[in-house]
Amino acid sequence: MGSSDPKLSSEYNARTSEDVTISSAGVIRGIEEVDEGNGWIVVGGEETDARDTISSSYSHMVESEFREYQALGNQQDSMTENVEEVGQTCASNQSSYFHIGPVSEEAQNNLEDFQHHGMDRRSLQLEDNHYTVISRPTQSPSNSGGSKSPLDIPCTPIKGKETEKNQPLYPQSRNDTVNITKPSGIGLHLNSIIYVLQAGSGAIVHTKSAQTFNFSIQGMKSASTINSHLSDASKSSAVFSPVENVSACTDDSGPKIHDSAAVNSVTSLPSVIAESSNGPVANQSAQGNKRVYTNINTNDISEELNSNPKKKRQAYLKRSSDSSDGDGCKRCHCRKSKCLKLYCDCFAAGLYCAGSCACQGCYNRPQYEDKVIESRKQIESRNPLAFAPKIVKHVTETPASSPGEDETLLTPSSARHKRGCNCKKSMCLKKYCECYHKSNVGCSDGCRCEGCKNVHGRKGEYSLEKDILSKEGTSETTDGTNGGSSHSELTPQTPAVQFKKDVREGSLRPRRCFQSPESGVISVTPNAMTSLSPINLDDNTMISEAALEDLDVVSSQEELFLSNVETPGEFSSVRHRTGKKGIPRGTNHYSPVGSLSLLRSPGTPMAQSSASRQLKVIDLDGETSNTMQDDTPDILKDSHAPHNAVKSSSPNKKRVSPPRALRHGPGLSLNGLRTGRKFILKAIPSSAGSKRGAPQ
DNA sequence: GAGTTTGAAACT
DNA sequence: CAGTTTCAAACTC
Structure with a gap:
């Protein structure tokens, strides 16, 4: 399994729409990890445990999970863990948290059928291997759960503003391709990709909205060189280099560089969403979007923990052995700061809190963007370098x-x-x-x-x-x-x-x-x-x-x-x-x-x-x-x-x-x-x- | 598991 | 700006 077998890794498909957005301007959105070794791409960055659950089975499992998920209804809270994770994947975001696995034969057939139904087909090239990312127009909430496509995942849109903001930043054209230097072995965290992009090509990674990662590759004239260098230098680097359209993101119709909030705000948004979520589960529940994590932070849990010191302690002990997720993201456990102070590791690191965080009453969430910005503004007013590298x-x-x-x-x-x-x-x-x-x-x-x-x-x-x-x-x-x-x-x-x-x-x-x-x-x-x-x-x-x-x-x-x-x-x-x-x-x-x-x-x-x-x-x-x-x-x-x-x-x-x-x-x-x-x-x-x- | 210690951040 | 308080993490028992 995995690209160690070129046959297996020859083609991948995305499980849902908007998995990966690759614009003609070289914008890649949503890729969290690229794991050549196991042959999968995580879009949006579910954590390791979810990855472990999902990645190995690829399309078959994805499909079965999806079926089960559908059968259970995506608003239920009592799904099996695997299904929950898929549900999280879907519910958390229209645009992220999707896994791309190698296409099974069956899925491939379905895929072909599916493509006949208007799906875009994009290409991700992992060097000599070719990965196909299926993309199609953003699903509407009404049809998200009822698709008959095996690749279709019922993604509940984020409410209101968030939903709108989660719309693709960039026009999605067909046949756009992006080269991804094959990473070796273990998956590459989004952060890593971000860094490569940013450093190598002047790419900006920014949060369009709650759960969207946008890779805006700029200065792409140098990107190929950079990519080449990196690729040669280390087979473990993941660098995106558009095959074509290496122009900077200046196309009016193309990528917009900034999150509007970022543009309009003196204080920037967190650079990376440690793990996207729809925020407090209380809200998600109401929307049927509840994400279930083994150590999820929720308002409910927060209240419970607040009222129950023992459970609070248990939460701490749990976190003690699990202080960071597999990707190195912080997992904060803030109780009083609402994750809007520098006490919060996530916040301090410019990250939104993740579902894996055990924080309580967390406002360091995309949907509380305003609060986040305000808080950052305030902190930066005290210390302009508060968010600078330490x-x-x-x-x-x-x-x-x-x-x-x-x-x-x-x-x-x-x-x-x-x-x-x-x-x-x-x-x-x-x-x-x-x-x-x-x-x-x-x-x-x-x-x-x-x-x-x-x-x-x-x-x-x-x-x-x-x-x-x-x-x-x-x-x-x-x-x-x-x-x-x-x-x-x-x-x-x-x-x-x-x-x-x-x-x-x-x-x-x-x-x-x-x-x-x-x-x-x-x-x-x-x-x-x-x-x-x-x-x-x-x-x-x-x-x-x-x-x-x-x-x-x-x-x-x-x-x-x-x-x-x-x-x-x-x-x-x-x-x-x-x-x-x-x-x-x-x-x-x-x-x-x-x-x-x-x-x-x-x-x-x-x-x-x-x-x-x-x-x-x-x-x-x-x-x-x-x-x-x-x-x-x-x-x-x-x-x-x-x-x-x-x-x-x-x-x-x-x-x-x-x-x-x-x-x-x-x-x-x-x-x-x-x-x-x-x-x-x-x-x-x-x-x-x-x-x-x-x-x- | 509960409580204590520690030091950064926030506050005054 | 220094002192104090708050906070969350680390640590100890």
Whole structure:
């Protein structure tokens, strides 16, 4: 079974309409996992258990389940677990949570019949294998349950607004194809795909609505290259590369980049729905859409737990052994915060809560989008970087090493928590520690921990390391080419877990790599964008200035990424600033992707309180272009230097993207950056030193 | 299983 | 901005 047998994996069919939407503009929607090994694609991302239940039997089982599901009625709550899962799959969303399995012979026949009834047929190509995704117009609620198609799943639409919003973002044309590099072995989580897309092609993943994942592949001119690179580099990467229509999503009739809410909101939506659902089951029940999970969070359960401490405890114990799902998604158990505070891991990670969460009274749901936005807005008003990646990571690798790269090449010792921990009693040895266990990084000078024994690196050691790196990097910085470059990477906390997991499981390489303008391979996680800042595109000076104002110095690649991502009218790359700190105001830091906000931040309190340092903007042509103040914390500066393009293992050197290309604004091609001069922001410690202040 | 500890986040 | 409270997770018994 699975694509290990090409015959078996030759063709897949989707179980329902709207399983996967692949527009001519290269938009893929709904794919959660692609499992070459088992030969299935999970659309929308049911969790592992459901996958286990469903994936192996493919169409036959799907069909039988469907029949049974139909027989039972999709509004019943007492279905068998398998059926429930299928029901969840259906009820949760019209557009996601569908599984695609290899077509059985019987199903294939039915499929052919079904196609004669007006179904679209789309193609997903997993390299040499060909997968067929069946798609047809969105079902209406009235007919969703009565279809006679074996592939038809009774999907109850989400009510009202949600229903409307779940409509496909993109026109669905026929015969659109998308190449999906075959992942190896274990399925690839959506998050991983998202990252690849985002990093590799400037793709934006955003939530159109409650349960819709949209892959908007932009800047596709580079996508094929990226894909190729990734594919070659690692067979475990999943990269979408449209065979045709590689144009960016600029077609008026085509993809709309943003969720309207995201566009209209200062605060972005969660970037990923950890697991879609229709929200509190109480609502779903009323609609006959109740999703049943073994550990589902419901209002009912919440109330019960609230009133019954024992059950509450049991829930906790249950979660203790199940604190994250198989995909690395957080499973929160919030009781009072309604999952709208940073206490909530899901919320903090820019995720909607999942059905696997055990939260109570959860509002971190797509249908409570407004609340989510409002809450995020509020939190960001306190701390603009609240949703920024917490981990700043140095990754040592060479472009050539990419193919065989695995997680071991990551250097946790050089990754640091952006704000640091504040452990007093745990000595950074327990999971309380933000650095040690929650982020698996060492402590740094930014930490205020006491008695640090972080095995990944103790507080105080990092600065020494930086010094060493700085010296080593000095001679390397100006040549712009090197084989031993390291890359900076911003890693969001939660997604990072997933990412590592993917890597560990061979489904994804440790980072998203794509062609560097300077011939290197760069590594940028999509969430790097979170703390990346739109660059003033007007002149070099402003770029440098902007970079200096950022907590995270933007690499050229990152800027390229931004430039690819950004589309005029979507979110401005130009800030309006008020105040000395350059605090973003107005509507400039929009993001369609939750935490992937292009928010320019004035910096964390740590940054703000840090001692000023002078930076020299060094033109690699040999000139020192500018000198200015920098109040960026060392740790942040260090880790964001793109070490490949301009080899700079020195923590004090910052690459500023070639302004020439940037001057051309959004949509510039890769080529636009190739000839750009390289600028280095060289940190010159002030006489007062660079001791940071407390981040909080 | 219940209670305690911990530290981040939120609040004042 | 510092101190306090709240919160959820981690931990212990």
